[in-house]
Amino acid sequence: MVDSVAEEQVPMQEDDALEIKKKGPNAFDNLKKAYMMKLKGKRAIKIVALKGSQNTEKQILDGVTAIPKIVEKHIQEIEINPVIDGYSYVRIKYDNIGNDYLYEVIEPRLTEEEDDILEVLKETMVDSLELMMDSTVDEKEAYLRKGIDSLLTEIGVTLNPVSKERVTYYILRDFLRYGAIDVTMIDPQVEDLSCDGMNVPLYVFHRKYGSIQSNLRFRTSEELDGFVVWLAQRCGKHISVAEPMLDATIPDGSRLQATLGIHVTKRGSSFTIRRFRENPFTPLDMIKFKTMSLDMMAYLWLCIENGKSILVCGGTASGKTTTLNAVLLFIPPQMKIVSIEDTRELNLPHENWVPLLTRHGFGGKDASGKAAGEIDMFELLTAALRQRPQYMMIGEVRGSEAYVVFQAMATGKSAYTTFHAESVQAMVHRMEQPPIEVPRALISALNMVLIQAQVKVGTKMTRRVKSLTEVVGINPDNNELITNSVYTWNPADDTFNYSGHSYIYEEIAITKGWSTREMLREVKKRTRLLLYLKSKNVSYRNVAKYVSAYYKDPDKVMKEVDDSGFTGEE
Template identity: 25%
Template sequence: MSRLLLNLQYEDGANEQKWFELPITIGKQAENSLELKSWRVSKHHAKIFHKEGNLYLHDLGSLGGSVLNSQRIYHVHPLDINDQIVIGPCLIRVVDINSISDADEENDALVEELDQPTVNYSSLTEAVDAIDEPDKKVESSESDDLSLSLINKKIDATTLIAKRNQLHKLLLEALDLKRNNITMMDDSLLREEASRLLKKIVESDSEFSELSYADELCAMVLDEAVGLGPLEELLKDPSITEIMVNRFDEIYIERAGKLEAYPMSFSSNQSVVSIIDRIVAPIGRRIDESSPMVDARLKDGSRVNAVLPPIAIKGANITIRKFPLKRPDMKDLIGLGSLDKYMGEFLDICVKNRMNMIISGGTGSGKTTLLNILSNHIPEGERIVTIEDAAELRLNHQHLISLESRPANTEGRGQISIRDLVKNALRMRPDRIVVGECRGGEAFDMISAMNTGHEGSLTTLHANSPRDAISRLEVMILMAGMDMPLAAIREHIASSIDFIVQQTRLSDGRRVISSIVEIGGMESGIIKSQEIFKFQRGPQSGFYGLGIMPEKFERLKEEGVQIDIDHFNQHTKAVSGTAQVLH
C-alpha cells in the first residue's frame, strides 16, 4: 500500500508531519483520512490519489476551494513533491512518497478509460470549453517544427484541412464517451487522454495511418481540440509579430512589418469561439453575445483582442500582438535602427533623472515596447506601480506593483477603470507611476501625479505628432469632467510634462523614433515646444540632433550631471532595408 508524507501547518500555529495511506480523503467529517474542522471546509472537500506513478489532487466541487501553489484548482490537477495545498485553515506540503502501485481502480476510472464512441459533437464542444485552466503550458513534441515538416513533404493545404477536419470530428465523437471525466480533467490530463485516443483512431483506420504526414496531422488536431489550433505554430514562430484571424478560414500574419495570408484555418466558427473562451477564462474576463468584445493576454504577455458576432459580421475574430521571446533593451532598438545611440543616451539620462515623458504614436508603432525598455532604465530601489488594461509590461525591478483594470460583470457591476487605479496608486507611496496607455479621464490624474511628487512617471497615448499629443491630452482632461478653462488645462500640462517621444511606423514596416520634443512652458496661451532630435526621411535619411540643449538639461549640468553637448549636434545615417523583429 502506497503512503504519502504530509507536513500540516494550521492557522493557530500548530505543525505536524505524518504519513497517510493513499488515497487520502480530506474534509470535515470524521471518516476522512485528514479531518479539518472548519466552516471553510466541505464534508468531502478533496482527495489525493495516484495513477501510474503520478500523484493527483482532486477538488470534489468544494465551495471554499482548494489552492495549489497559490492557484485555485478545479477538479483534477497533477501533484508533485514540495507542492503546497491550502484547504481551509491548513497549509499542506507534500514531503515524500514511498512505492506507488497501480491498483486503485476507482482512480483509474476517474483519469483514464474511454471505450465505446457515441456520436454527439455539440456536447463534446461544451465539455472541452469547460476546462478550467486551458492556457496551461504543455509541450508537445509532435507539434515541433510542424510547419517546416509539412512544407518539406509538399502537402496540399486544401487536402490537409479536409483530413484535419475529418479526424477532428472523429476525436470529438470519441472523447464524448466520458464527458463527466473530461470536465473534471485539467488541460494537461485532457491533452494526454486526447493524444492516446487520437493515436488509437489513426492506428485503426488505414485512411489515416498510411498518410506520410500522419504525425503532423495528429499534432494539428490535438492543438485544435485542446489547444489554440493553428495559432499554436504561429505563436512559436519568432519572426511573426501579429496574428489576425478575420474568420475561421481567413488568417493573416505580420512578418517583418508586412502582412501576408496564412494557408491554414480553423475547422469552424465554433472552434474560434472555443479558443477565445480558453484564452479569456483564466484571467477572469468574459465574452458572449451580451458582451461581444474583450481585451485579454496570453501567458507570455501577448496582447489579445477578440470580437464575436453579431458585432463581427464575418464571424468570430482574434487579433494577437505578440511579445518578443527575449526582453529587448535599448541596444536592440539601436541595432534595429529605431533610434541612434545619442538618442538612446539622451533617453537614459531623462529616465534616471526623473523626467516626465509621454510616448506618442500610432497603432503598432512600438509605443509599448519603448515604454517597457524605458521603464527598465529606472534605477533599482525605487517603488514602481504599473497600471494597464491588459497586463503586458515586463519590468525587471524587484520593487514593482502591477495593477490591471477590470470590466463590469454580467450585472454591470464591479468595473475598475484605469482612472480608479491611477487614483488608488497615489495612495500606494509610488516613486514612479507607469500607465500603459491614457485613453480618457485618467490623463488628468496622471498629469496631476507627475506634478505632485511623482516625477519620472511614464505613459503612452495615440497621436500622430507631438503637437497632436498635446491636443489629445487637452481633450482627455476635458473628458475627466473637470470644470477648468482651457488656459488652466494647458498650464497644467506645460508644468507637468518634460518631453514627448514620437514613435512612427514607416511604409516599409520599420518603427523609428521620429521626434523627441521638449515641453517648455506657456507663451501667449500656447504650450511651447522645441524639437531636440528628429528622424529625417528622403535621400539624407537618418537621425539628427538639432543643436539645441534642453533647458532642463542645463539645470542638470549645473547640478553636476555629466552631459556631452556634442550629442545634440550628431547625425546618424538610417539603417536601410526591410523591417526586422526582436526575437
Template identity: 30%
Template sequence: MPNDSVAEFDNAMKSPAKWAFNLEKPAQGQHLKKEHSKPAFDYAPIKTGIEELMTIVVQKKKASVKEIASSLGWSQKQVEEVAKVLEKQGVVDVVYPASVISSPSVVLLKELQIEPQEKVDGLVLQQYDFFADFIPVHATLFKSRKENSTIYEIKTPFVGPYTHAFLEQLREEIAEKIPVELAEITDEKKSIQLKEKFFNVSKQELQAHIPGIDEKNLNLLAGRLLHSMYGLGRIELLMADNSLEEIAINSSKTPVTVYHRVFGWASSNIYLESEEKIANFASQIGRKVGREITTLNPILDAHLITGDRVNATLFPVSSSGNTITIRRFSRRPWTIVDFIGEKHTMSIEMAALLWMAMHYEMSVLIAGGTASGKTSTLNSLCAFIPAYHRIISIEDVREIMLPSYMRWNWVPLTTRNPNPEGLGEVGMLDLLHSSLRMRPDRIILGEMRRQREAEVLFEAMHTGHSVYSTIHADSGQQVLRRLIEPPINVPPLEVEALDLILVQFRDRRTNLRRTYEIAELESGVSAEQLAVNTIYRWRPREDDWDKVNEPSKLIQNLNLHTGLTQKEIGEDVFSRAKILEWMLDNRISEMDQVGAIMRLFYSEPDSIMAAAEKGVSPKRFLGLEQ
C-alpha cells in the same frame, strides 16, 4: 502520471522550441532559420499505418481484419481498434460474422480524398521555421504576382485524410475523458497543468491505437490533438510565430489575415470551415476569462492569461460574419539594443541620452500614431530603471514586460471591464489613485487618454514621482497641444513638469518604425506659455537623425538633481553610448541579457565601462563563458 512522462514534459517545458505558455521563458515559435532558407525539418507525410490500412480497404471495398493485420504486421485487435474509431466517423463499417471463430470484416463506406493545395504564384520574400507544441512549421511570405499583395503560407508535416478522420474521432473521445473546471482555464499555473494533462493523455491514446509509432510522430500527432481540444486548431500555429503581431479572422468566407512585423498585413492559407466554428472559438476564449459572448452580448473584449488581447464580434453586429482579432503579446520583446541595431529605430547617441534620463528619474512621454511602436519603445526604456526602485505599471491590457531582475519590486496592475450587469469595473483612474498609495518610485501608465487620468499623472510628477506613459500624437508640438487643450486640458503649469517627449513614427510606405523626434518643454515668454525644444529629429530621405538643439531644460534638471555640469553630462552620455555600442557588437539583445548588464552597471559602473572600452566579452559578466 509516470515519472518518465513527468521528466519528459518538464524537459519539453524548458526547451526553447516547443512550449509557449511559460512567459518567463517564452518558447513557442523560436525561429530556427531565416531569410530564404530551405525547410529545417522533414515535412513529408506522417506514417501511421492508418493510410496503409485504408489503402487495402479502398482497393478491396471489403477486407477481413485477419487479412489486413497480416499485410501490415499488426495484431488483429489493433486493426479492429483503429477500424472501430473510423467507423464512428462513418468511414468504414466493421461487420462481425455469425461465427465467433471467423474474422470480422472492414467494409468501405466513404472514400476520402486529399484536398488539393493551391500553389502560390509569387516572389518569395522570407522563409523560416518554428515549432508549435512539437509541430514543426515552415512559414513562407510571398509577394503575389496576381493580386500584388503579401501572402503568408504555413506548412506542417502532412497527415493523410484517414489519419485526420481518426484523429477527429479520437479527439472527441479524449475530451470526454478529461473533465475541465473553470479554475483550470482561468488560472495560469493550472492552465499549464491542464495543457500537460491533455498532451499526455493524447500520447497514451495514440500509443494504444497506433502500433509502432515513433516518438517524433507521436509528439507531433499529440500536438495536433492538443491544438484541436485545448486550443484554437490551426490558429495555434499562427499563435506560435513570434513574427506575427495580429491574427484576424474576418469570416469563414475569407482567409485568416495576419500582421507580420516586417511585411505588414498578409492573407494566410488558413480558412475556418464555418461561422459556427468561429463562434465556438470566441465562446472558448470567453470561458477562459470568465465571460460569455452571445447574440444578446455579441461583443467580447478579453485579456488572456498568456497576455494576448482578443476582440470578437458575432453576426449581425459584424455583417460579413463572425470575427476574432488577436493582438499577440510579444514573447520576445524588443530591447534598446534591437532599436539601435537591426531595427535602426534610433541612434546610439539618442538611446544613451534616454538611458541617462531614465536613470536619473526624468519623466518621459512617448507619442506616436497607431502601430508606431509606442509601447515597444516604452518597454525597452523601462530596462534602464535601477533595480532598487519600486515600479507600479497600470495598463488596460498587460503589455509591459520587465527584465527578471526588476520583478521583485514591480506591481503590474490592469483594468477590469464591468460584468454583464455593469458591476465590478476597475478603471485606470481607480488604479492611478491606488498606485500613489503604494509608495512608487516609478509609475508607468499604458496610455494617457482622459483629462482626469492626465491630471493625476501630472500631480504625481509634481509630487516627486517619475512617470512614463504613451499618447497618440505625431510631433512634440502636437503633444503639447493635446495636453493643454480640450479634452485633456491640463494647465500649462502642470504640463511643465514633463521632462522629455519622444515621438515614434511608422512609415506607411515601407512599414518601418523610427523615432521621429526627441524634444523637451520649455517656458515661453510667460509662465502660461510653453515652447517645444526639439533635440533630435529624423531625416526620412537619409534615414538618419540630426541633433537640432542642445537640451536646455534636461541639463538644468540634471544639474539640479545630480550636480553634474553640462560637460560631465556630455561625457556621461558618451560613456553610455560606448556601452550600448559594446552590447550591440556582442549581440546582447535579449531582454534579460540587457537587464543583467544594466544591473551590473548600477552596481559596478567602472568595471562595465572598462569592459566596454577594452572589448571584453559581455559573456563573462553574464556567466555564459565556458
C-alpha cells in the same frame, strides 16, 4: 477546421497511408462503432494492409509535412522558415500581379483516413482535458501521447510512424496550443493577427513585411463562432450574444479583442490578437532595428535614471508600448514602481514592481454608470499614488485618468505613458479636448515627448522615433508650450540629427554638479556601454543586470568593456 489553401495538392504515398491491423475479431467493429457514434457515419474508413518499416526519427519527420510546390508563375517564394521544425512552416511569397506579399502556413496534410481517426481521437479525448488542468505543458503532452497510444490500441488501430506523427501534431495543436491559428501564434515574426469575419482571409502583421494576407480562413460561421468562444474560455472570460464584445488577455500575455455574431460586426465574429513577447525587446533591439540611434538611447537612459517624465506618442501599431517597455529597463532596480493597465502589456525585470490591472464589473450598471465590482483606471491611479511609487507607468491614457497622471507629474512623480497622437501639437490639442481636458498648465509638467511612427524605408515598413522633444515651459505671452526638439529623424537618408542643445542635459548636470565636459563624458560612456552590449548580443535579463551594475559601480563595468578589447566600432 480552418482551411489553409495551398497551391498544389501533394499526393500521398502508399507508405504514408493509414494502416489498420486487426488485433481481434471485433477490433474493426469497435473502431467503426466508435467512429459512427462520434461522426454520425459521414464516410467509411478504409482498411490498408499493414507494412512494417524501421524508419529513423529523421525519416519520420521528413515525411510528416510536405512543402507544396508553387505552380503559379506570377508567385515567387521570398523565404521559408520552420516554426515547429519538421511539422509546420511559414513561407513568404510575392504576387507579381497583385504586388502583394502573402503569408502561407504549411502544416501536415492528412489523408481522408487520417482525418477520420483524428476526429475519433479528439471526440474521445476531449473529456480527459479536465484531468490535466494543473499539469505542466510537458506533462500534458506526455499524457496526450500516452492517451493516443492507449486509445489506438484499444480500438485495434495501428498507424505507421509518419501517420501517427501527423495525427499527434493536430491533437497537441488543438488541445495544448492555439488550434487553427497556432502557427501564427508561435512565429516570432508575427506581431498581430486578425480575423475580420467568416470566409475572409486572416491577416498578420509581419515584422519585416507589414500587414499581409495569410492562407487561413474560417469557412463557416459555426467554426468562427466556436473558435471565438473557445478563445474567450482560454482567457477565463465569457462572450455571448448578450455581451458580444470582449477585451481580454490570453494566457501567454497576448492581448485579445473579439466580437461574437453578426449584431456588432456584420461579416460575422471577429478577433484581433496583439502578440506578447515573453522576452521583451531591449534598448539594444531598438538600436539594432534603427528605431532610434545610440545617442538617443543614451539620452533616454539619463532621462529615466533622473526621473524625467516621458509621454510616448504615435499612431496605431507604431510600437509605442514596445518602445516604452524597452526604455523602462533603465529604471534603477531599487526604485518602487507601479504600473496600471487595462490589459497586461508591460513586462519588467524589476522586483520592486506592482503591476495593477483594471477589472470589469458584474451584472448591470448603477446610477454612476459602473457595474458592481468594476475597478477602473482612475481608481487604480488613486490607489497607486498612496503607495508612494518613485516611478508610475500607465499603459495608455484615454480619459479623465490623464488629469491624475499630470497632477502626479506636477507633484514630482516620474510618470510614463503612451498616447495616440502623431505630433506634439496634436498631443496638446487632444489633451485639452473632452473627454481628457487637461489644462495646458498641467501639460507643462511633462518633461519630454517621444513621437514614434510606422514608416516606409525602401520597400519595407518599419518603425522610427521621429522626434525627442523637451517640454521647457509655457510662454506667458501667448500661453503656448515652449519646446526643444533634441533629436529628429531625417527620412531622406534614414538618419537621426542632434540639435546641439538639451535643457534636460543642463538640468542633470546642475543637479549632479557636473561641468559640460563631464556631462558629455558620461553620455559617451553610456553610448560605449550600449554599443558593447549590442556587439555581445546580450539578452533581456542580462541587459538589466548590466544597467544595475552600472548604477552601483560604473568604473567596474567600464573596466570590463576596456579589458575585453572592444574597439567601440559597430
